[in-house]
Amino acid sequence: xxxxxxxxxxxxxxxxxxxxxxxxxxxxxxxxxxxxxxxxxxxxxxxxxxxxxxxxxxxxxxxxxxxxxxxxxxxxxxxxxxxxxxxxxxxxxxxxxxxxxxxxxxxxxxxxxxxxxxxxxxxxxxxxxxxxxxxxxxxxxxxxxxxxxxxxxxxxxxxxxxxxxxxxxxxxxxxxxxxxxxxxxxxxxxxxxxxxxxxxxxxxxxxxxxxxxxxxxxxxxxxxxxxxxxxxxxxxxxxxxxxxxxxxxxxxxxxxxxxxxxxxxxxxxxxxxxxxxxxxxxxxxxxxxxxxxxxxxxxxxxxxxxxxxxxxxxxxxxxxxxxxxxxxxxxxxxxxxxxxxxxxxxxxxxxxxxxxxxxxxxxxxxxxxxxxxxxxxxxxxxxxxxxxxxxxxxxxxxxxxxxxxxxx
Numbered sequence: 001x002x003x004x005x006x007x008x009x010x011x012x013x014x015x016x017x018x019x020x021x022x023x024x025x026x027x028x029x030x031x032x033x034x035x036x037x038x039x040x041x042x043x044x045x046x047x048x049x050x051x052x053x054x055x056x057x058x059x060x061x062x063x064x065x066x067x068x069x070x071x072x073x074x075x076x077x078x079x080x081x082x083x084x085x086x087x088x089x090x091x092x093x094x095x096x097x098x099x100x101x102x103x104x105x106x107x108x109x110x111x112x113x114x115x116x117x118x119x120x121x122x123x124x125x126x127x128x129x130x131x132x133x134x135x136x137x138x139x140x141x142x143x144x145x146x147x148x149x150x151x152x153x154x155x156x157x158x159x160x161x162x163x164x165x166x167x168x169x170x171x172x173x174x175x176x177x178x179x180x181x182x183x184x185x186x187x188x189x190x191x192x193x194x195x196x197x198x199x200x201x202x203x204x205x206x207x208x209x210x211x212x213x214x215x216x217x218x219x220x221x222x223x224x225x226x227x228x229x230x231x232x233x234x235x236x237x238x239x240x241x242x243x244x245x246x247x248x249x250x251x252x253x254x255x256x257x258x259x260x261x262x263x264x265x266x267x268x269x270x271x272x273x274x275x276x277x278x279x280x281x282x283x284x285x286x287x288x289x290x291x292x293x294x295x296x297x298x299x300x301x302x303x304x305x306x307x308x309x310x311x312x313x314x315x316x317x318x319x320x321x322x323x324x325x326x327x328x329x330x331x332x333x334x335x336x337x338x339x340x341x342x343x344x345x346x347x348x349x350x351x352x353x354x355x356x357x358x359x360x361x362x363x364x365x366x367x368x369x370x371x372x373x374x375x376x377x378x379x380x381x382x383x384x385x386x387x388x389x390x391x392x393x394x395x396x397x398x399x400x401x402x403x404x405x406x407x408x
Contacts, residue, residue, distance in 0.1 A: 001397050002328075004404040009326050013056060014074070019099050026082035026092045030100055031059040034074035035107055036407070039141030041066070041355070042077035043113030044122060046084045046093075055079040057326040061318050062352075064327075065345040067403040068381045069352035071359060073142050076108055084115035093125055101129040107141030110134045111355065114293075118181055119162050133158055135355060143359065157358040160365060167367035172223055172257045180354060180370055186220020188350030188374050189289055189316040192342045194228055195379045196312050199386050200340065205229035208247060208285040210305070212236050213292030215263035217316040217348065219256070221289045226253040230287060234280050237292065239264045241276035245283065284308040291316030298322050299331045306338055311392075315344040328400065336396040343396040345403065346381045350374045 015032035029052045032040045042062040055077045063075025078100065082092055093116070097104075104110065104126060111134055112118030118134075126134045133154045139145060145153060163180050165171040170187070171178050194204050209230045211222045214237040226232050231247025235256065242248070242256070242265065260266055271279070281304040288305055290297050290313065297320050302310075313335065323329020328336075335341050353374045357363055364370075385398040 001401040001404070004408050005328055005400060007408045008060065008404055013059060016052070017100065017103065018052075019096060021082075021092055021095055023095070024082065024086075024088055024092055026080055026096075028078065028080040028096050028100075029055045030076065030078045030103060030108065031055045032074060032076040032108060033059040033063050035141070036063065036074035037072045037142045038144070039107045039109065039138045040074035040076035041109040041135070041138050041352070042075055043111045044078040044080070044096075044116050045113035046080040046082055046089070046115045048081065048083040050079045050081040052079075058318060060326055061345065063407060064400070064403045065349050065352050067406045068346055069349040069377060070356040071138065071142055073138060076110075077113075078110055090121075093121055094128070097122075097125045097131075098129050101126065101131050104129075104131045104134060104137050105140065107137045109136070109138035109355070111351070112181075119179070123158075135359065138359065149361070153359055153361070156363065156365070157355065160358040160370065161354065163365065163367075163370070165367050170367050170371055172254050176258070180367075181351065182216055183220045184350035184354050184371070184374055185348050186217045186222075186291070186316065186350075187224050187371060188353070188378055189217060189221040189291065189314050189347050190224035190228065191375045192314045192347035192378050192382070193225060193230070193287055193289075193312060195375075195382050196314070196340060196342060199379075199382050200390070200392055202311075203229075204287070206231065207287050207311070208233045208283075209287035209289065210234045210236075210280060210283060210285045212288070212290045212296070212320075213316065214256075214260060214265040215291070218289065218291030219260055221291055221314075221316055222253055223257045225287070225289070226250045233285055234283050235265060236273075236276050236280050237263075237265050238273065239266070240270040240273045241265065241280065242267055242270060243276075243279060243283065281305055282308065286311040288313045289316055290320035292320075293317060294319045295322050296320060297331070299334055302331065302335050310339050312340040312342065314342045314347040316348050318344045318348070320344070328396070332396065337393055340392045341396045342382070343399050346378055346399060349377065349381075353377045
């Protein structure tokens with residue numbers, strides 16, 4: 001696996017597009033690792049301090065993810081080094097998408113990512129640039145449909161991603177009009193835990209869980225884990241956190257979800273971040289869902305959780321460990337050898353899978369069908385790792401080997 005990984009990491013990306021904004025200090029990159037299958041896909045993010053190496057590592061991560069989620073295309077990513085809180089953000093995005101639109105028409109498909117909203121920013125701005133849909137390049141480069149078929153499938157994709165969830169099994173509140181895009185990634189993170197126990201032995205019911213991050217992914221993961229019977233004992237995000245060593249009730253978790261402010265937990269009983277960060281890692285829990293930013297989790301934090309009974313980690317964040325390596329650095333390897341570590345390209349593949357699902361010819365558009373498709377995709381990936389080795393350790397190593405054999 002390590003030899004395959006080295007080959008994959010060292011292979012130069014096929015296309016690097018670099019842009020410097022004419023009106024601000026913003027700089028952006030689209031990195032296309034490969035045009036496998038004639039196209040590449042990956043979201044657009046914005047943060048201050050972002051550099052090309054971050055975009056490259058995420059493009060390579062996307063390519064691995066597509067081996068699980070489909071379609072069989074290359075990985076890509078776009079990133080803009082700019083403060084997303086700056087009032088000039090909209091203009092930066094408009095000029096960025098205008099510059100990158102020839103790629104989006106031909107062979108590159110994008111979507112929302114960190115600090116860039118799919119529905120309110122990516123779709124309307126790319127439409128204004130003459131792109132039918134942010135995934136148009138994947139249709140043209142990979143699927144090569146007829147004009148009529150392309151219109152139908154883009155319509156299906158457009159409708160599906162922004163579809164308001166009507167089924168109470170999947171929405172915390174149907175009156176608030178949560179969409180598939182709001183909930184699907186966190187749902188996949190929770191489903192990965194459920195399938196893990198079903199396949200490797202045990203049950204999620206009654207297990208204690210810790211969730212790091214309370215944005216779209218972490219909040220939804222906490223909601224669905226609690227719904228399936230796990231006991232959430234701790235939640236932390238940048239503003240602080242909450243602890244209940246016996247586990248919060250499902251109604252309490254649902255309330256946390258409904259009361260969050262933007263991407264943050266917002267509760268009167270919140271523990272300040274510094275104190276929370278001191279106490280969280282000493283909690284006893286079998287499940288850990290890191291769903292905050294990339295490269296935050298240290299070896300010391302993981303070791304402390306292991307000492308109190310950690311069994312499984314389901315990654316909501318891409319590359320959650322504080323390693324410098326693109327993949328499989330020393331902290332990730334240390335973790336994979338000691339507990340069950342479900343890698344990000346399986347557990348957080350929900351949104352990529354939804355795109356792939358809606359790109360297919362005429363699919364069922366019910367909430368149940370859409371969510372079940374993501375669940376089955378994750379289940380199949382975990383069954384494949386189990387077939388390779390039934391051990392509860394080295395799950396990530398096995399999963400990477402399965403994926404990399406398709407790419408190298």
